[in-house]
Amino acid sequence: MPLSTPAPRHIKHTRTIQCCGYHREDGLWDIEGHLTDTKPFDIPNMDRPGGTLVAGQPMHNMWIRLTVDLDLLIHDVEVVTDAGPYYGCPGITPNFQVLKGLHIKPGFTQKTRELLGGTKGCTHLVELLGPVATTVYQTLYGARERAKPAGTDGRRPALIDTCHMYAADGELVRRKWPEWAGGK
Template sequence: MPLSQTVRRQAMHTRVVTCNGYKREDGLWDIEGHMVDTKSYAFRNTDRGGFINANEPLHDMWVRLTLDDAFKIHDVEAVTDWSPFKDCPQVAAVFQGLVGLSISYGWNRKLKELMGGIKGCTHLTELLGPIATTAFQTIMSSRPDYCGDLDGVVQEKPPYLDTCQMLREDGEVVMKYWPKFYRPPESSD
C-alpha cells in the first residue's frame, strides 16, 4: 500500500540502496550493497570539474562482505565510483578492519567504534546496516528451521526469535511455527 497523498512538492534528492545476497560455490556467502545519491538540480563542486549535474551521481558506492554461515566476515571490498571529493575513494581501505568480525548483536556499535566520525565514510558505513539485514535474510533462509519447526526437530532456539514484535516467544507466530519455543504470556494478576 503506498503512502497517502500529500501537498504538491518537488523532488530534490534521491537515494537508491540495493542489496543482494549470493551463495558462493565455496560455501561462503557474498552480500553486496550499492548506494546511489542524485539531486534533481545542478550544484557547484570544485572537485568534480566545477559542477555536479542534475541526476548525476553525487555518491555511487559499493560494499561486498563475504561471510560464512556464522556471519563471520572473511573478506570485504568497498568501492567509491562517484563522490563529492576526490579523496573519498581512499577511505574504502578502512573497511578491511571488518575482516574477522561477525555480524551479531552490537553490530552497529562496533561499526561506530571502528569507522565512526573521522575514521571512515558515513555513507559506506550506513550501507552496512541494510547489508547486515540482507545477510540475515540470505543466510537464515537456508536454515531448515527458517520457515518454522512444525515437525519438532529443531533442538536450539532459532536466533531470530524475540528479535521483533511478531517473532516474540509469547506471540501467535511462534506458537504456530515454533511451538517448542512458545512461552505463554505472563499473567498480569
C-alpha cells in the first residue's frame, strides 16, 4: 500500500541511494552503493563551471564497493566521488581504505564514524555505508544460512529481538526456532 495522497507540493531535492549485491566467481561478494543528490533548479556554486550547479546535475554522485567474504570480513574497498559540491571532495576517498580488515557486525556504524567521522571522511559517504552494510546482510543471508543454519550451533540466532517480527516471545520465533521461543 503506497503513501496517502499528499497535499499540493513542489519537489526541491531528490536523493537516490541504490545498493546491489553480487557473488563473484572467486567466492567473494561485492556490495555496491551509489548515492546521488539533485535539485530541480540552478544553484550558485563557486566550484562548478560558470559558478552554477545546473538543475538536474548531481551535486553528489558517489560510489562505494565493499568486497566481503561469508564471515563479513571486508577484503577490499573502492570509493569514488564523481561529483561533489567542491573540487576537493574526491580527495578524501583514499581514507576509506581503513575499512579493510573490519567485520560488518554490531557496532560497525559506530566504528565507521570513529574512523571516518568529521574531517577524516565525507558525511555522505559515511552515511552511504549504512545502507551498504545492510545490503551485505541481505545479500549474504541465504549463503550464510546454508553454510551454518541459525540456531544449530547452540547459539541463539542473531535475528531474535532485532525487530517486532523476530521478538523472542513472538509467533515467528516460536515457528522458526521453537527451542529459542520465549527468550530462552
